[in-house]
Amino acid sequence: MDEATLWRRHLHAHPEAGFAEHATAAFVAERLEGFGLEVARGVGGTGVVGTLRGQARGEGRAIALRADMDALCQTEAAPDRPWRSTVPGRMHACGHDGHTAALLAAARRLAARPDFSGTVHFLFQPAEEHGQGMQAMLDDGLLERFPFSEAYGFHNMPGLERGTCVAPEGPVMAAEDNFEVTITGRGGHAARPHMVIDPIVAAAAVVLELQQIVARRLDPSEPAVVSVTEVTTNGLRNVIPDWARLSGDCRSFRPEVSAAIEAEMRRIALSVAAAHGAAAEVVYTRSFVPTVNAAAPTAAARRAARAALGTVTESCPRMMTSEDFARLLERVPGCFVFFGNGTESPPLHNAAFDFDDRLLEPIAAWAEALVRDRLGLDGGV
Numbered sequence: 001m002d003e004a005t006l007w008r009r010h011l012h013a014h015p016e017a018g019f020a021e022h023a024t025a026a027f028v029a030e031r032l033e034g035f036g037l038e039v040a041r042g043v044g045g046t047g048v049v050g051t052l053r054g055q056a057r058g059e060g061r062a063i064a065l066r067a068d069m070d071a072l073c074q075t076e077a078a079p080d081r082p083w084r085s086t087v088p089g090r091m092h093a094c095g096h097d098g099h100t101a102a103l104l105a106a107a108r109r110l111a112a113r114p115d116f117s118g119t120v121h122f123l124f125q126p127a128e129e130h131g132q133g134m135q136a137m138l139d140d141g142l143l144e145r146f147p148f149s150e151a152y153g154f155h156n157m158p159g160l161e162r163g164t165c166v167a168p169e170g171p172v173m174a175a176e177d178n179f180e181v182t183i184t185g186r187g188g189h190a191a192r193p194h195m196v197i198d199p200i201v202a203a204a205a206v207v208l209e210l211q212q213i214v215a216r217r218l219d220p221s222e223p224a225v226v227s228v229t230e231v232t233t234n235g236l237r238n239v240i241p242d243w244a245r246l247s248g249d250c251r252s253f254r255p256e257v258s259a260a261i262e263a264e265m266r267r268i269a270l271s272v273a274a275a276h277g278a279a280a281e282v283v284y285t286r287s288f289v290p291t292v293n294a295a296a297p298t299a300a301a302r303r304a305a306r307a308a309l310g311t312v313t314e315s316c317p318r319m320m321t322s323e324d325f326a327r328l329l330e331r332v333p334g335c336f337v338f339f340g341n342g343t344e345s346p347p348l349h350n351a352a353f354d355f356d357d358r359l360l361e362p363i364a365a366w367a368e369a370l371v372r373d374r375l376g377l378d379g380g381v
């Protein structure tokens with residue numbers, strides 16, 4: 001079995017949540033050192049940066065390739081999988097084990113033949129799932145300590161034919177906002193509703209009215225999602241609660257749309273609650289920015305895919321999911337691509353999901369071709 005597959009299965013069996021990737025980071029750092037790279041540990045918490053300097057003449061430029069390392073706080077449902085998670089409540093359900101192993105394989109390939117001109121920084125970032133790991137690396141001086149002028153990332157994608165590479169230009173993944181709407185009424189006996197102000201009925205009305213934001217307030221040509229995902233109260237079976245809290249998640253591609261969603265949500269929550277005699281408070285936060293692929297890096301990512309895989313798909317429908325790599329693309333131009341994990345693959349974040357090991361070498365080959373394209377002896381195209 002190829003070593004990269006062994007790495008991937010080891011990581012899969014030992015998942016760690018965001019900012020707790022201690023063993024994963026040590027595993028990555030040891031391998032990078034074994035390939036002869038300069039290694040910085042503890043960048044932005046548990047992040048690792050491996051630096052490989054090309055040995056061809058000339059200064060060359062610097063580029064970065066990035067993988068994410070964190071797992072999800074869910075339990076794997078694959079009892080017959082020999083490399084299943086050994087940690088209850090932790091699972092590599094997004095394939096970051098595969099991303100890490102593939103980037104290690106790319107580092108190994110390039111370290112074995114560093115006949116390029118320039119520098120490659122391999123970024124292994126913590127805590128992608130909650131959108132904090134890349135910002136933590138940036139806050140820790142990523143761009144000052146390891147300067148680079150372009151950045152590339154990738155993600156596996158269930159539902160796409162295995163090994164297919166999709167490299168779209170422009171906005172590819174959405175911004176994510178989160179909200180909490182707290183409706184405060186007055187609790188009391190379930191059998192004496194005329195004595196209370198029922199926050200559940202008010203909250204239910206707010207949930208329904210929030211559906212009007214996308215349906216009736218936003219331009220239909222603007223992709224957006226408003227999802228209420230959680231309802232909590234301090235009630236009991238026979239006690240009407242004092243308060244009800246709605247939590248949820250919004251997606252959009254432009255700051256103006258995000259601002260409009262927030263404004264509409266505040267207006268609806270406050271006025272619907274008031275109609276019920278209740279009060280509402282809205283806390284609205286922004287956790288992910290949109291992922292936007294720049295033109296020249298996208299062209300390079302496509303050339304690399306053609307060189308390594310023979311083909312590339314240049315466009316796909318915009319995805320409403322979000323990606324922490326976008327924080328880096330706000331600062332440095334780059335490209336985020338997708339590799340099909342197979343049409344039979346369970347979805348991402350599903351308890352039966354598994355990264356397909358047959359993607360490891362194609363992704364590593366793409367990354368190697370990309371570095372040779374950008375840091376070729378002629379300085380790249």
Ligand SMILES: [Zn+2]
Pocket residue numbers: 093094129348349
């Ligand atoms: Zn994920």
Ligand SMILES: [Zn+2]
Pocket residue numbers: 094095096128155
């Ligand atoms: Zn992911």
